Amino acid sequence: MKHNIKAGFEFRTITDADIIIVYLGMVMFYDVYTDEFGGNPYADNTTAKLITEQPKKPFSGSLYAQDQLSFKGIIINPGFRVDFTDPNSTYRLTSPYFTPITSDSGFANTTLKLQVSPRVSIAYPVTDRSVVTIAYGIYFQMPQLNQLFDAYNADRLRSGSILGNPQLPAQRTNQYQIAYNLQLNDDFAFDVTAYYKDNYNQVGIQRIFTSPDPYDQYSVSEYGNSRGLEFTFRKNPVNNIGFNVNYTIAKTSTTSSSPEDNYNLTTDPYTGSIAFPLSDYPFSNDRRHQVNATVDFLWNRDEGPSIGGIKFMENVNLNVTTRYQTGTPYTRLSPKGIIIGDVNGERQPSTWSSDIRFSKSFPLKDWFGDGIGNTSIDFFVDIFNVTNNTVFSAVYPRSGDPDQDNNALNRQLGDFSGTVLFKEATLLNANTFRSDQYDKFGDRLYAEQIDFNHDGQVTQGEKYQSYLNYVKDAQSRLPNYILPRRIFFGVKLNF
Numbered sequence: 001m002k003h004n005i006k007a008g009f010e011f012r013t014i015t016d017a018d019i020i021i022v023y024l025g026m027v028m029f030y031d032v033y034t035d036e037f038g039g040n041p042y043a044d045n046t047t048a049k050l051i052t053e054q055p056k057k058p059f060s061g062s063l064y065a066q067d068q069l070s071f072k073g074i075i076i077n078p079g080f081r082v083d084f085t086d087p088n089s090t091y092r093l094t095s096p097y098f099t100p101i102t103s104d105s106g107f108a109n110t111t112l113k114l115q116v117s118p119r120v121s122i123a124y125p126v127t128d129r130s131v132v133t134i135a136y137g138i139y140f141q142m143p144q145l146n147q148l149f150d151a152y153n154a155d156r157l158r159s160g161s162i163l164g165n166p167q168l169p170a171q172r173t174n175q176y177q178i179a180y181n182l183q184l185n186d187d188f189a190f191d192v193t194a195y196y197k198d199n200y201n202q203v204g205i206q207r208i209f210t211s212p213d214p215y216d217q218y219s220v221s222e223y224g225n226s227r228g229l230e231f232t233f234r235k236n237p238v239n240n241i242g243f244n245v246n247y248t249i250a251k252t253s254t255t256s257s258s259p260e261d262n263y264n265l266t267t268d269p270y271t272g273s274i275a276f277p278l279s280d281y282p283f284s285n286d287r288r289h290q291v292n293a294t295v296d297f298l299w300n301r302d303e304g305p306s307i308g309g310i311k312f313m314e315n316v317n318l319n320v321t322t323r324y325q326t327g328t329p330y331t332r333l334s335p336k337g338i339i340i341g342d343v344n345g346e347r348q349p350s351t352w353s354s355d356i357r358f359s360k361s362f363p364l365k366d367w368f369g370d371g372i373g374n375t376s377i378d379f380f381v382d383i384f385n386v387t388n389n390t391v392f393s394a395v396y397p398r399s400g401d402p403d404q405d406n407n408a409l410n411r412q413l414g415d416f417s418g419t420v421l422f423k424e425a426t427l428l429n430a431n432t433f434r435s436d437q438y439d440k441f442g443d444r445l446y447a448e449q450i451d452f453n454h455d456g457q458v459t460q461g462e463k464y465q466s467y468l469n470y471v472k473d474a475q476s477r478l479p480n481y482i483l484p485r486r487i488f489f490g491v492k493l494n495f
Contacts, residue, residue: 005068011061051101052153056166060085060142075123083170085142086112089149091167092217098210100155110166115140129183136177140170143203147218147259162205162263163217171220172200191232199224203259216263223280224254240303243295249288257284257344282329282344289350291324301363315361324352333397335406346400351393351482356383361494378492388485395480402480409471416463421446423456 066079090107092099099106119137126132152164179193206219228250235243256262297318304313327348332340359380364372392402399406422432423446431437439445450466451458 005065007063007065009061009063011059013057013059056087056089056149058085058087058089058145058148073125077121077123079119081117081119083115083117083140083142084112085170086110087148087166089152089166091165092163096211098157098213098215101153102155113142113170115170115172131181133179133181134177135175135179137175139173139175141173142170143168143218143220147203157213157215161215162260163215165218168203168218169201169220171202174198174200187236187238189234189236191230191234193230193232195226195228195230197224197226199226199254202254202256204256205260205263218259222254222256222259222262224252224283225280226250226252226283237296237298240299241295241297243293245294246290246292248290250286250290251288252283252286253280254283255280281342284330284344285328286344287325287328289324289326291322293322295320315363317357317359317361319357320354321356322352322354324350326350327393330395330397332400335398335410337398337407346397348394349392351391353385353389353482354387356386357381374494376494378494380490380492382488382490384486384488385483386485390478390482390484392478392481403475409474411467413460413464416460416467418460420460421458423448423451 060083062081062083064079064081066077069076069078087110089110091110093106093108095106117138117140119135119139121133121135123131123133146164148164148166148168150164151158151161152166154161154163175195175197177193177195179191182190184190200223201220202222202224203218203220204222205216206221208215208217228248230246230248232244232246234245235241297316299311299313299316301314302311304311304316306312327350329344330346330348331343332346334340357380359378361376361378363374363376365375395402396405396407404410417436419436420431421444422429422437423444425432425437425444437444437446446456446458450462452462452465
């Protein structure tokens with residue numbers, strides 16, 4: 001039995017010392033973690049300045065070890081990884097009342113988070129041309145720094161804020177994989193891979209019920225799951241042609257597609273609890289089917305057809321790529337923005353497109369001799385969406401339509417104020433001096449570009465016509481459609 005052991009160690013520390021966020025000039029809503037740039041100029045007392053001017057210095061590190069064992073053709077790769085992280089901060093303790101950052105109680109020091117991640121893979125050769133590989137591993141990832149510290153330095157609750165939680169533990173993924181690789185012959189190969197992942201302790205939102213008002217805080221309360229099956233059939237680029245065809249069928253579900261997905265949910269009128277989803281639903285980036293096919297035509301030096309003794313396809317590479325994918329899920333909404341049906345219960349349309357790259361290489365040694373080495377000039381042409389397939393690839397959730405969103409693009413004449421906006425104030429018309437003729441900076445609201453008849457007045461009809469012009473312009477950009485054919489030319493110098 002042979003061994004091949006590898007090991008390593010890593011340590012990182014971060015100084016979060018450049019964050020200054022102030023809300024509406026109110027000193028109770030600052031996020032300051034620095035003594036630089038003049039410190040915290042918004043704190044109105046010594047305690048607040050002392051606390052908020054202390055930079056956060058979270059640290060983390062890891063060590064790992066991996067061995068490779070060979071026994072009668074079977075290759076076993078056992079290993080483990082140890083990660084440790086400490087936000088090096090304080091965090092709020094559970095309390096019936098909100099604890100301001102300037103309070104001298106209600107806080108505790110964060111603890112060191114330690115995760116041990118075992119993993120192993122086994123490769124078993126079935127024949128001299130086929131191998132079965134089985135792998136299992138546990139993987140941890142700490143939440144992002146903003147989820148630890150954003151709005152944590154709050155001295156008073158602000159409507160709509162989500163407080164960071166420095167005591168968040170790590171997110172965990174359990175991953176299983178089995179693969180079968182078959183070399184059909186010297187040129188062709190076939191692979192099939194199946195995987196399954198459980199994602200525990202994903203970052204989400206937790207409602208903290210305090211008096212007089214509750215607030216939201218980041219927590220590790222969400223779950224996700226993904227599974228898939230991938231098939232690949234490929235040919236090595238010999239005899240001037242090679243290809244790779246890949247098909248993946250997959251399913252990814254979750255209880256929250258992002259940490260903020262379950263923010264501001266409704267409250268159950270009977271229990272007073274937040275109405276979180278009762279079961280998982282399709283992840284926002286879930287694609288059930290994907291096909292990627294690539295074909296390469298290659299002609300090396302002194303290869304390819306010739307005309308008059310000139311091999312015009314010499315050193316040419318022609319690459320054709322085609323992609324097909326089903327649409328991602330979305331939640332259907334009513335025209336008023338109310339959820340209709342299941343979360344992510346609808347699907348965007350499927351799409352496909354094809355691209356081509358043509359490149360030709362000119363080795364400079366053909367012109368300047370062998371002394372210039374392998375330097376060459378490549379001329380290439382990229383054609384994206386070569387078939388100019390410009391069907392729509394997405395729809396608006398309120399309408400199920402790619403052009404009309406039943407919201408910003410569907411306003412009526414009565415949605416616009418009937419107040420006439422005058423170009424100039426004149427003593428002959430008292431209405432030209434009214435407060436509704438000015439914005440909050442004292443500038444007149446009249447806009448010459450929507451005064452279509454140039455009479456110095458903007459009427460309700462002209463406001464509506466300006467809006468219709470905006471709708472026409474917005475829809476003409478075709479944001480929900482595949483981009484049309486695009487062609488790029490380029491030159492590349494290779495050394």
